Amino acid sequence: MSADPRLRSRAQQQQQAAAVPPPPPPPMEPQPQPMGMDGANDAPAGQKDAVVDRFNLKFCTVCASNQNRSMEAHLQLASANLPTISFGTGSLVRLPGPSVDEPNVYRFNSTTYEAIHNELAQQNTQLYTANGLLNMLGRNLTIKRFPERFQDWVPGKPRLDHEGDKGAHGTEAGVVDVVITCEERCFDAVLDDLHNKGGKLNRPVHVFNVDIRDNHQEALVGGKAILDLALSLNEAAGKERDIHGDNGWDRGSGSARGGFDERVPEIVAAWQERWPNLPALWSLAWV
Amino acid sequence: MHPSLEQLENARSLALGDGRYYSTIVPGVMPIIGVQAPDTTSIEVRRWGADFLAETFASPTWAPEEKARLALTVLETLKLYLDTVQDRGVIKSAIQAAASIYPLVYRHIVSDRNDSHHWQLMLAIKSNILRQMDSAPSGVRICCVKFVQQVVLVQTPSVVDPRRSDPNDISLNLVPRDHPLMPYTSLEAEGQGLLDRLLGIIHGDHSDALLVTAVLNSLGTLIQRRPAVANKILTSVFNFNPLKLANAPMTSKNKVMMKSIERTTRSLLVNVIKRNPENPNNGRIHQFLETMHQRGRAALDETNRKRPAPVEPTDGLDPSKRMRLAAQPPGAGPSAAPAGPPPVAPLPPGPVSYRQLYTLNAEGNKAAFDVQMFQDPEQLLRILVPVLQSIDEVKLGHAINAVRSRYLALSKAAPNAAPAPATAPDDEDEYEPDFEPEDAEQVVNRLDGLSSTDNFPIPAAPLAPYKLPEVPPLTQQEVQVYGNLAVRQAFEMLAVAEEKEKSKTSKGGFNRLAASDFGRDAWITILSRLATRASAGLDDPDEGIKDEFVQEHAKGSLAISETVREGLLEYVMKDWKKRLDIAISWLNEEWYNDTVMAESARMAAKANNVNGNASRVVTHAPKSNYQTWALRLLDRIIVIVEYTDKILLRLLSEMPALDHEILRRIKKMAEDPERIDLACMVLQYLYMFRPPVRDLVVEVLTELWRENDRAKPSAAKWLNRWNPAVLQEEANGTAGNGGEVKMENGVGKESANGAFGVKAAL
Structure with a gap:
């Protein structure tokens, strides 16, 4: 992760920096539509929101440490009422430390965001406020308890113990329909790990990569892009549920008639044209 | 929500809470979602049912034996779903459930050789799914692909090494040769046939990347768990061209699909290398990956740079297309090299290896000729000298010119082309820390021309016997x-x-x-x-x-x-x-x-x-x-211990042996004034009910009486009864030898003696 601070958060954090160590920042108000700081993209996803009680795909966001990009996307998807879980594919949670060669390293699945927040606040409040880490961790601890490792995820194992997480509603069964990674390395790690897991559930899962640079600003933009992709996919999946009966369920011709899975490539292509700076990849894998 | 759906959902969340409930919940919901349910059952309930069955039989939270038992009871329902319900969601989930259930039923039939009823049902489901595999929309076909993968998995023999056999691995090995319902050879043949069908998909039409990636992602498990067919699969993948779509018009959809197929192929092969670093095929995999990478870059760069160029030359220039035109007269495409009497094929676009530079006739057999075939340099000399002598000077001149002009054309393009190969490894480093093509090897590959670009010679020999790596000794x-x-x-x-x-x-x-x-x-x-x-x-x-x-x-x-x-x-x-x-x-x-x-x-x-x-x-x-x-x-x-814990008495009385050291702990306990009574009670109990330790008890009690002023009254009470001599002695020696014990505690002694004096007076 680069030390590129999130400008907005810097402004917010400046008052808090006085208190040593500061309490975890108050939960950020859910922002289905984050401030358009980039101003570059008027995504059609702008005002859309997944309708509750309608058929919803289940999403999973993945980055290296389950801290910045995947968590930003997790928050945005969950705030749009999409069932979401998130993971990291690294061997350990790595956060920037006092210098480039001294990263702060934590274990996955056990160290809570709160513990990390407290430790960093104690270590150097000034530094970690300035580079936005404390703000990020403060956001994360309102989303779920601790970073999780993708490779340790057992698909199909119920996640009832994650009930309090944002976006947990709908993910109780521990399966997802869509995995969105934030970096090609993670995309490869996910495909590789799914080979290792062996596809025991016989359940198809669409794996996407949206290449996002690892800094706060890009994560925010990337999160919007992922939300856009997710809503497009969800809409297509919802339409498939509407088609029923003799009027064409088994006729694959005609893209409008096509089911959800068939339409994915064209959805990605259309999405890619809307977000030309975030190169995308996609594969149909098995969990 | 539909009222019955709500109930069903409650049942499901119960099972999610504890997998053991599945064995009671499945029979419970079957009347609502299954064959017994009225025909008027709403599509929502059917969808819920199919999803539930798929989830249930995939769930890792309950035992496979239980699953196998219940699997038999849902077969009819699955068949009904597949045969009659016209809904994509239901069909997809039903096929997923069938994929999970097939191995279970298969094993059941292996052990219960007369259960033809259930086996017939399963076969009916299977043939229904196999029919769908050709005709259904791709969204359904991918589920069929996974089903077929499961069928192939259980109908091919697994490894023979008994050390590696997994009791839960259901394979052809389980089937006895004389099974009445499952003829071994036809199961095996069917497995092979279905594998061919799977592999056929990746060689087919790539405009449906969904199917292609679905197949590629299902092959990993097969390669890993069925070494018997791993070679066949790898050979097929090596002959597979992930960049087929490069020939099609480069729409953004095609571009995404091509990149996705390439990336998925790569993941599959890298996974094979990682899981078995000793695989003899690994060298070939590396080569394939590298070639694919270069050609992928070339194809994408080409399209990026030359999009406005006319479509036709792009086609003619494409290397993968050219391979298929072997029958066509050479030089049919517009020639980039000067046309000499022997027409020279143009160089493919993008980075070019030295081998390509010097190969004038890519279609000829000589392109694939490998000089290393000659182990004996003498023999090589004997052949080479006459060959050199017989060379037609004119032809050689033309050939040299052709290469020279190619080289000139390349060096003109160099400012553009050169950075591309140079940045390739950098780019890789950024995203692929786990897999770095070694530079030295790249260069060697490029120079030695060991292989033709597309087809790798695959030996027919089976994989080498698998050797388990030595387990490092435990420290x-x-x-x-x-x-x-x-x-x-x-x-x-x-x-x-x-x-x-x-x-x-x-x-x-x-x-x-x-x-x-x-x-x-x-x-x-x-x-x-x-x-x-x-x-x-x-x-x-x-x-x-x-x-x-x-x-x-x-x-x-x-x-x-x-x-x-x-x-x-x-x-x-x-x-x-x-x-x-x-x-x-x-x-x-x-x-x-x-x-x-x-x-x-x-x-x-x-x-x-x-x-x-x-x-x-x-x-x-x-x-x-x-x-x-x-x-x-x-x-x-x-x-x-609390002063009310009389259970301590039991411990002390039932301990097999007591000695001074142990009873001293009781004395120690009595240092807490609250627990003095408990200590005395223990000692009293031991005195009364454990005669062998009486002396010991009295001794300890005496010590207690002497050393602990607060315990004195209670201790004196019992000492008075059991060993009044001590008290007497003490009373006599108040001024004299009594001080020996507690010299340091003079004040306390005074008051304690006073208290004792009162007692004694009573």
């Missing part, structure tokens, strides 16, 4: 860790057994065998005997003698007992009042073992005595584990 530390883990697990199990036993109260009394069932008591007996007896007699009698090696050895052999003892102690201390019986039986075991050991030591001493070697042995009597652990236990309990 001392690991042994310790795993040992401790085992002990901890034993105690965890104990806690579970205890819970189960709460209802049972009957005790066998004396008329039973120790450790005859799986109950808590049995485990306690086993554990405590393990702790006490397992290493009995193993400790070195020469323990006192300094010898590094011996000491280390002795430590190692006893560590396990000590670990178990620690475990027992902790287990008791977690709830000492309830587990006092465990403590007592454990201490009894310790005492018994000590006694036995002492006995045998005595015998040994006797024997040694004869040899005139007695002195040392006698001084090293076996150390008393009982003493050590009884004291540790008491020390732990004394700290937390």
Whole structure:
């Protein structure tokens, strides 16, 4: 992760920096539509929101440490009422430390965001406020308890113990329909790990990569892009549920008639044209 | 929500909470979602049912045996879904469920050779799915692909090495040759045929990247778990062109699909390398990956740079297309090289290897000619010299010109082209820390022209026999860790057994065998005997003698007992009042073992005595584990005991042996004024009901009386009864020898004596 601070958060954090160590920042108000700081993209996803009680795909966001990009996307998807879980594919949670060669390293699945927040606040409040880490961790601890490792995820194992997480509603069964990674390395790690897991559930899962640079600003933009992709996919999946009966369920011709899975490539292509700076990849894998 | 859906959803969340409920919930919901349900059942319920079945039989939270039993009961429902329900969601989920169920039913039929009813149902489902695989929309076909993968998995033989066999791995190996319902050979043939169908998909039309990636992602498991077909699959993948779409118009959809297929192929192959680093195919995989990478770049760069160029030349220039035009007269495409009498094929776009640069006739057999075939340089010389002599000078001149002009054209393009290959490794580094194509190898590959770009020679030989890597020996530390883990697990199990036993109260009394069932008591007996007896007699009698090696050895052999003892102690201390019986039986075991050991030591001493070697042995009597652990236990309990805990009486009275050291702990306890009464009560009880230790009790009580002023009144009460002489003595010696005991406590003595004086006066 680069030390590129999130400008907005810097402004917010400046008052808090006085208190040593500061309490975890108050939960950020859910922002289905984050401030358009980039101003570059008027995504059609702008005002859309997944309708509750309608058929919803289940999403999973993945980055290296389950801290910045995947968590930003997790928050945005969950705030749009999409069932979401998130993971990291690294061997350990790595956060920037006092210098480039001294990263702060934590274990996955056990160290809570709160513990990390407290430790960093104690270590150097000034530094970690300035580079936005404390703000990020403060956001994360309102989303779920601790970073999780993708490779340790057992698909199909119920996640009832994650009930309090944002976006947990709908993910109780521990399966997802869509995995969105934030970096090609993670995309490869996910495909590789799914080979290792062996596809025991016989359940198809669409794996996407949206290449996002690892800094706060890009994560925010990337999160919007992922939300856009997710809503497009969800809409297509919802339409498939509407088609029923003799009027064409088994006729694959005609893209409008096509089911959800068939339409994915064209959805990605259309999405890619809307977000030309975030190169995308996609594969149909098995969990 | 539909009212019955709500109920169904409640049932489902119950099962999600605990997988064991599935075996009761599945039969419960089947009447609502299954064949028995009325035809008017809404599509929502059917969808829910199909999803539920897919989820249920995939769930890792319940036992495969139970799943297999219930799988038979849902077959008819699945068949109904597949045959009659016209809904994509239902069909997809039903196929997923079928993919999970097929191996279970397969194994059931293997063991129950007469159950043709269920097998027929399963076969009907299978043929329905296989039919769909050709005609259905791709979204359904991908589910069929996964089903077919499962069929291939169970209908091909698994590894023969029994060390690696997994009892849960369902494969063709399970099927006996004479099974009435499952003819071995036709199952095998069908498996092979279906695998061919799967592989056919990746060689087919790539405009449906969904299917292609679905197949590629399902091959990993097959390669890993079925080495018998791994070679066939890899060969097929090597002959597969992930960049087929480069020929099609480069729409953004095609671009995404091409990149996705390439990336998925790459993931599959990298996974193969990672999982088996010794695979003889790995060299070829590396080569394939690299070629694919270069060509992928070329294709994408080409389209990026030359998009406005006319479509036709792009086609003609494309390397993959060119491979397929072998029959066409060479030079049909627009030629980039100067046209000489022998027409020269143009260079492919993008980065070019030296081999490509010098190869003028890519279609000819000579392009694939490998000079390394000649092992013997002499033989090579014999052939080469006449060949060189026979060369037509004119032809050679043309060829040199052709290469020269190619080279010139390339060096003109170099400013553009050069950076591309140079940045390739950098780009890789950024995203692929796990897989870096080695630069040296790249260069060698480019230069030596070992392979043609597209087709790799694949030997027909089967994979080399798999050798299990040697397990590294456990370090001392690991042994310790795993040992401790085992002990901890034993105690965890104990806690579970205890819970189960709460209802049972009957005790066998004396008329039973120790450790005859799986109950808590049995485990306690086993554990405590393990702790006490397992290493009995193993400790070195020469323990006192300094010898590094011996000491280390002795430590190692006893560590396990000590670990178990620690475990027992902790287990008791977690709830000492309830587990006092465990403590007592454990201490009894310790005492018994000590006694036995002492006995045998005595015998040994006797024997040694004869040899005139007695002195040392006698001084090293076996150390008393009982003493050590009884004291540790008491020390732990004394700290937390309350003055109301009369259960301490029971512990002290049932401990197999008491000595001064142990009773001193009671004295210690009495230093807390609140617990003085408890201490006295213990001593009183022991005096009354354990005559052998009476003297000891009186002794301790005397000490208590002397040393502890606050305990004096209570102690005096009993001393007065059991050994008034002491009191008398004390009273007499108040001024004299009584001070010997508590010189330092003069003031207290005064007042205490005063109190005693009052008592005595009463």
